[in-house]
Amino acid sequence: MSVRHTLLGALVFAGLAACVPLLPLWLISLITIAMSSGLVVSGLIILWRAGLVPFGQALFFATGAYTVALAGLWLKISDAVVLVILAIVAAALVAAFAGLLLARYREIFFAMLSLALSMILYGLLVKSEALGSTDGINVAQATFFGMKPRGAAYTIAVFWLSLVLVFLAWLSVTAYLGSVAGQMAGAIRDNEIRVEYLGISVTRLIHLKLTIAAALAGAGGALAALSISHVDPQMAYWTTSGGFVFVTILAGAVSVPAAFIGALIFEVIRSIAVAVLPGGWQMILGTVLLVTILFVPNGLGSLIMRKRIAGQGGSK
Amino acid sequence: MITAIAIVTDGLVYAAWLFVVAIGLSLIFGVMKILNVAHGAFYAFGAYISATAIGLYFDRGWPAAGGYVAIGASAIATGLIMGYVLERVFLRRVYGKDEVVVVLVTYALFLILEDVLILIWGAEGKAAYQPYSEAGSIDIGGLAVSLYDIGLVIFAALLAIAAIFAIKKTTFGRLLTAVIYDRETASAFGVDVSRVYTLTFLLGAVLGALGGAITAPKISVSPGLGVEVIVLAFAVVAIGGMGSIEGALLGALIVGLFRACAVHLAPNLELFAIYAVMALVLVFRPHGLFSPALARKI
Numbered sequence: 164m165s166v167r168h169t170l171l172g173a174l175v176f177a178g179l180a181a182c183v184p185l186l187p188l189w190l191i192s193l194i195t196i197a198m199s200s201g202l203v204v205s206g207l208i209i210l211w212r213a214g215l216v217p218f219g220q221a222l223f224f225a226t227g228a229y230t231v232a233l234a235g236l237w238l239k240i241s242d243a244v245v246l247v248i249l250a251i252v253a254a255a256l257v258a259a260f261a262g263l264l265l266a267r268y269r270e271i272f273f274a275m276l277s278l279a280l281s282m283i284l285y286g287l288l289v290k291s292e293a294l295g296s297t298d299g300i301n302v303a304q305a306t307f308f309g310m311k312p313r314g315a316a317y318t319i320a321v322f323w324l325s326l327v328l329v330f331l332a333w334l335s336v337t338a339y340l341g342s343v344a345g346q347m348a349g350a351i352r353d354n355e356i357r358v359e360y361l362g363i364s365v366t367r368l369i370h371l372k373l374t375i376a377a378a379l380a381g382a383g384g385a386l387a388a389l390s391i392s393h394v395d396p397q398m399a400y401w402t403t404s405g406g407f408v409f410v411t412i413l414a415g416a417v418s419v420p421a422a423f424i425g426a427l428i429f430e431v432i433r434s435i436a437v438a439v440l441p442g443g444w445q446m447i448l449g450t451v452l453l454v455t456i457l458f459v460p461n462g463l464g465s466l467i468m469r470k471r472i473a474g475q476g477g478s479k
Numbered sequence: 480m481i482t483a484i485a486i487v488t489d490g491l492v493y494a495a496w497l498f499v500v501a502i503g504l505s506l507i508f509g510v511m512k513i514l515n516v517a518h519g520a521f522y523a524f525g526a527y528i529s530a531t532a533i534g535l536y537f538d539r540g541w542p543a544a545g546g547y548v549a550i551g552a553s554a555i556a557t558g559l560i561m562g563y564v565l566e567r568v569f570l571r572r573v574y575g576k577d578e579v580v581v582v583l584v585t586y587a588l589f590l591i592l593e594d595v596l597i598l599i600w601g602a603e604g605k606a607a608y609q610p611y612s613e614a615g616s617i618d619i620g621g622l623a624v625s626l627y628d629i630g631l632v633i634f635a636a637l638l639a640i641a642a643i644f645a646i647k648k649t650t651f652g653r654l655l656t657a658v659i660y661d662r663e664t665a666s667a668f669g670v671d672v673s674r675v676y677t678l679t680f681l682l683g684a685v686l687g688a689l690g691g692a693i694t695a696p697k698i699s700v701s702p703g704l705g706v707e708v709i710v711l712a713f714a715v716v717a718i719g720g721m722g723s724i725e726g727a728l729l730g731a732l733i734v735g736l737f738r739a740c741a742v743h744l745a746p747n748l749e750l751f752a753i754y755a756v757m758a759l760v761l762v763f764r765p766h767g768l769f770s771p772a773l774a775r776k777i
Contacts, residue, residue: 268765272766279717
């Protein structure tokens with residue numbers, strides 16, 4: 164990524180951060196939630212490029228969210244930045260462990276095994292009283308560098324935090340995708356054995372990708388917990404994972420910004436659907452997913468890319 | 480002692496139910512290489528339609544025995560209609576695409592059908608307990624066991640025998656085996672793969688609906704019952720090996736008995752036990768207990 168792009172991105176983020184007082188609070192919350200799932204989806208893109216689709220990414224999302232809730236409850240940690248770092252580390256650790264098993268699988272088995280692992284966590288959360296059972300746990304409002312914003316100021320503070328996280332995620336994921344390890348993804352997808360003949364351990368590479376994706380999902384979970392101020396087992400349920408995969412399909416695995424725009428569209432559709440057709444949310448979701456797969460198989464992001472390529476062709 | 484009997488009977492009944500649900504999933508995966516998430520929708524529709532049929536039947540005060548026929552007939556009709564529509568309208572378009580893409584298509588269909596279910600039957604639960612209560616119960620070692628449950632176990636056992644016989648001895652079964660091992664070669668030898676796919680999907684759909692229909696009298700049929708089923712059935716199939724009937728049988732028995740142990744000895748660990756045993760099996764047999772050795776693609 165060029166310096167120009169980075170500066171442009173920084174400007175966009177600074178602009179977003181600055182125009183916050185102009186936005187209504189509900190919109191700020193909505194964007195914050197969209198960014199939290201955008202973080203998870205940017206991790207999915209890393210896996211997607213290697214041909215891996217986890218149906219259980221909610222495992223790491225929920226790990227992040229519950230880490231924030233429990234660190235506040237048990238360890239009395241209230242600083243938002245510390246909480247987010249803890250969540251990232253916890254999710255990455257879970258992935259480093261789960262990866263020992265998961266990294267050996269591909270395709271459907273990978274998808275379903277990750278689903279099964281997330282259902283183990285769901286089962287534990289639902290049944291254990293100490294972790295809040297089905298009701299979940301309330302998350303105490305965090306502090307930011309010793310300051311204690313409350314009310315509207317808290318929403319804005321979490322929003323700023325999410326902007327910083329997204330900016331960092333954008334830089335690091337784009338850098339990773341451009342690195343040798345990141346570029347190997349396409350080769351793994353096409354032909355694993357040849358990659359191994361090059362002297363590269365595919366299993367270790369996928370283990371690494373899993374851990375990175377999990378760290379991002381943990382950050383997303385932490386952000387969601389801070390923003391909603393509540394965590395519940397639904398966060399580990401497979402429909403949550405399905406939502407993330409859905410956004411990845413919708414956006415296409417083209418780039419990190421596409422992931423965030425996809426997540427934003429997803430949240431907007433959901434808000435509208437819940438307001439207009441309360442019982443029809445799943446039907447709308449399913450229809451959009453079906454139409455996307457059948458008619459725009461590479462995601463909405465690919466439409467823009469195609470146009471850009473067509474435009475370049477015309478100018479020559 | 481009574482706990483041991485309870486664990487064995489509960490485990491067997493649960494395993495019977497799991498087997499009926501999982502065998503359809505396993506069959507479709509084995510032949511078509513499609514992990515059919517919409518199987519959960521077949522199950523849910525089977526349960527609802529059978530509950531409705533039971534309600535209509537018993538409201539008229541007809542003899543109880545016919546109620547069981549109503550269960551079977553409603554399930555078969557549901558499976559045939561849904562299977563046909565889904566395969567012809569949607570799956571045909573995505574054959575040959577990435578396995579994961581096809582899973583997502585069935586996932587989308589599942590989401591849509593879940594809401595259709597609520598549109599048709601509403602959000603309240605439906606009870607169809609008559610066949611269960613009419614069946615009565617017998618006493619095994621001081622424990623009252625419903626005859627309906629015993630019937631389920633016998634039904635599942637017969638189904639297993641019939642399925643294994645059909646695969647090994649009938650022409651259609653042998654065609655299936657050929658398609659499972661190598662679709663292209665089978666096609667080159669004149670097997671009408673497209674027709675085999677359609678028939679397999681219909682059969683799988685009927686089995687899914689049947690799983691729901693036989694469960695309907697035992698539970699309060701309510702929205703969302705398809706969700707859990709698909710994940711459980713997958714666990715069973717993954718333990719046994721995708722596409723293997725014997726595997727589905729063994730997987731169902733393992734999961735059923737483990738779950739029964741957990742329910743009676745450590746109720747908090749119920750869900751955990753099922754997936755933990757699955758993860759454990761997969762650590763040692765990455766593709767399930769009955770999976771054939773696979774050549775890696777070069």
